[in-house]
Amino acid sequence: MSFKDLRQFLDYLAERGELVTIDEPVDPRYEVAAYIRKSSDLGGPTLLFKNVRGFDMPVVGGVFCSPKKALLALETTDHREAVARFAAGLHEPIEPRRVASGPCKEIKLVGDEVDLTRLPICTYGEQDGGAYITVGVGISKDPETGVPNAGMYRMHYYDRQHTGLRISPYADLHVMLARAEAQGRPLEHAVALGVDPLVQLASQAHVPYGTNEVAIAGGLRGEPVEVVACETVDLEVPATAEIVLEGRLLPGERRWEGPFGEFTGYVSPATNSPIFECTAITMRQGAIFQAGLTGAPVTENHVLKFLPLEANLLAALRETYPGVTDVNCVPESGEFLVVIALKQRYANEAKNVLLNALGSVVHPKMVVVTDDDVDIHNMTQVWWAILTRCQPAEDVIIVPRAAGGQLDPSAPAPFTNSLMGMDATRPFGKPFPEVVRIPGVEQVPDFWRRLGARG
Ligand SMILES: Cc1cc2nc3c(=O)[nH]c(=O)nc-3n(C[C@H](O)[C@H](O)[C@H](O)COP(=O)(O)O)c2cc1C
Ligand SMILES: [Mn+2]
Structure with missing residues (x-):
């Protein structure tokens, strides 16, 4: 219904x-x-x-x-x-x-x-x-x-x-x-x-x-x-x-x-x-x-757009990159920022995903690609991934003079933006420190209710 x-x-x-x-x-x-x-x-x-x-x-x-x-x-x-x-x-x-x-x-x-x-x-x-x-x-x-x-x-x-x-x-x-x-x-x-x-x-x-x-x-x-x-x-x-x-x-x-x-x-x-x-x-x-x-x-104006854009971009990216598991067209950014979760299949795939998303119908200004263990709807986790898995000299792409981020007041001329992509994935196939694990966290799904019951 x-x-x-x-x-x-x-x-x-x-x-x-x-x-x-x-x-x-x-x-x-x-x-x-x-x-x-x-x-x-x-x-x-x-x-x-x-x-x-x-x-x-x-x-x-x-x-x-x-x-x-x-x-x-x-x-x-x-x-x-x-x-x-x-x-x-x-x-x-x-x-x-x-x-x-x-x-x-x-x-x-x-x-x-x-x-x-x-x-x-x-x-x-x-x-x-x-x-x-x-x-x-x-x-x-x-x-x-x-x-x-x-x-x-x-x-x-x-x-x-x-x-x-x-x-x-x-x-x-x-x-x-x-x-x-x-x-x-x-x-x-x-x-x-x-x-x-x-x-x-x-x-x-x-x-x-x-x-x-x-x-x-x-x-x-x-x-x-x-x-x-x-x-x-x-x-x-x-x-x-x-x-x-x-x-x-x-x-x-x-x-x-x-x-x-x-x-x-x-x-x-x-x-x-x-x-x-x-x-x-x-x-x-x-x-x-x-x-x-x-x-x-x-x-x-932003809320009406993020679901249609995410559904569209997710389907479009998956055609070429089936390892894309999630897309966030961040409403708080006016959709100028897109975050993508990727289960990597080969080295440097994240960079290709970045370039594809930068040229997509979303017209973002910035794209971040993380691994699929990151909850990309939680910006605390996104920042953590950026700051621990991205080396700016290697992993940031800047595209000068592209049409994107419409009405961006920092653009020097209409349809003249510089775009940025950040690869915040672990290097593929190379050793990388393990993420801290706390056994049993998943077994506390009704956390707030339990606290309430105790208080
Ligand atoms: C609240 C709101 C206001 C909008 N105002 C405009 C507008 O004034 N002009 C415009 O071209 N698009 C505006 N848009 C975006 C378009 O509606 C949107 O890009 C739509 O997909 C265009 O459809 P079309 O490509 O089929 O013409 C607005 C979107 C929202 C949610
Ligand atoms: Mn139309």
């Missing part, structure tokens, strides 16, 4: 003490963001704001404010199991099923009724250029093949019917817009806000161009995601979305979008960006608006 909508997931979080309802009035300008920031920093709960100043609509923020929430979206608290489940979904997509109608059609606003000021669009950072929609799943179809694509692209609120849209040159949507513009046509685009958590996670999957990420969500779920046809554009959206914005990206038109507090933790300047023109808004009764924070790690 998986969550059929965001509301079911919020109930599930509440049952586990992972959601708190806030009845006091909060301001959509900075205050919602400040609460989410605090909860993200403390590994705290998702926040349901019932009383947002100036709006009847509740706001939920921090749905993915801590890594645990991403595991819970897959109904587990075990990291490895979550990665395995994500990998299974990635490799067995299930195409969405079109249904006649759904909850997201309960309220329909078209024509002059389209008014984005009805939505409690939040302002996050002090330096931001305005209010932003940040965690909508944006859906478009390739203008030539008609294959749908989904991802998250932030939207800078301009007026009742217009927003900016930031599209990274790495994103598939970038290719789609370029194809539509080459034909001189607008690109239809629909944004589903407040969708079930697996659709949100699947939107971050790095799948080949021509794969619909909503089908990945189906694969994760083990059954198709139900989708409904839009009112004003030829697109399908998840039927249980809280809010759907339908519209199109205007060909050849650009406007200043930004500045914005990025996932790197730094503000990036305004750039000339495509414009989204909204042609319809549809909603559920009692719709909940989903807000999402971006900024210094860890925020939901």
Whole structure:
């Protein structure tokens, strides 16, 4: 059984003490963001704001404010199991099923009724250029093949019917817009806000161009995601979305979008960006608006990415290096740091693994490879391995001027990073001191419970 909508997931979080309802009035300008920031920093709960100043609509923020929430979206608290489940979904997509109608059609606003000021669009950072929609799943179809694509692209609120849209040159949507513009046509685009958590996670999957990420969500779920046809554009959206914005990206038109507090933790300047023109808004009764924070790690911008990236990189590396046992796309590093555990098969294999991971879709800035006896999700152990198994003069690779770690403020020019790999494995086939062993540690699995029983 998986969550059929965001509301079911919020109930599930509440049952586990992972959601708190806030009845006091909060301001959509900075205050919602400040609460989410605090909860993200403390590994705290998702926040349901019932009383947002100036709006009847509740706001939920921090749905993915801590890594645990991403595991819970897959109904587990075990990291490895979550990665395995994500990998299974990635490799067995299930195409969405079109249904006649759904909850997201309960309220329909078209024509002059389209008014984005009805939505409690939040302002996050002090330096931001305005209010932003940040965690909508944006859906478009390739203008030539008609294959749908989904991802998250932030939207800078301009007026009742217009927003900016930031599209990274790495994103598939970038290719789609370029194809539509080459034909001189607008690109239809629909944004589903407040969708079930697996659709949100699947939107971050790095799948080949021509794969619909909503089908990945189906694969994760083990059954198709139900989708409904839009009112004003030829697109399908998840039927249980809280809010759907339908519209199109205007060909050849650009406007200043930004500045914005990025996932790197730094503000990036305004750039000339495509414009989204909204042609319809549809909603559920009692719709909940989903807000999402971006900024210094860890925020939901990082948490939404690490599972898809780990599942992807693990599968890709294993094709060539079957000894890779685990991958950590460290959320606290904004995925600039990747740690890999390897059961070595031959001398210097770790260096090849490093080079492969540095050039992967993750675009990390630093990669560390350790032996498979290291728990790479425990940074204390990772540091121990680096400091005891790596000789910097021999085992560190530095690659000058490569495209990686996007928006890295220390990069001298866009797509111009230097990358670093650290081989923190023992020399293959050579003697190396044994690791200290304490017999019986594994036999104390219920340590805290035993202490509690004694106290
Ligand atoms: C909260 C959040 C916000 C994001 N904002 C943007 C954005 O504004 N622009 C962008 O290109 N990618 C953004 N991303 C990353 C893309 O959604 C992600 O790379 C996705 O896989 C792109 O899909 P595509 O390659 O199918 O277009 C964001 C991700 C998250 C989790
Ligand atoms: Mn895609």
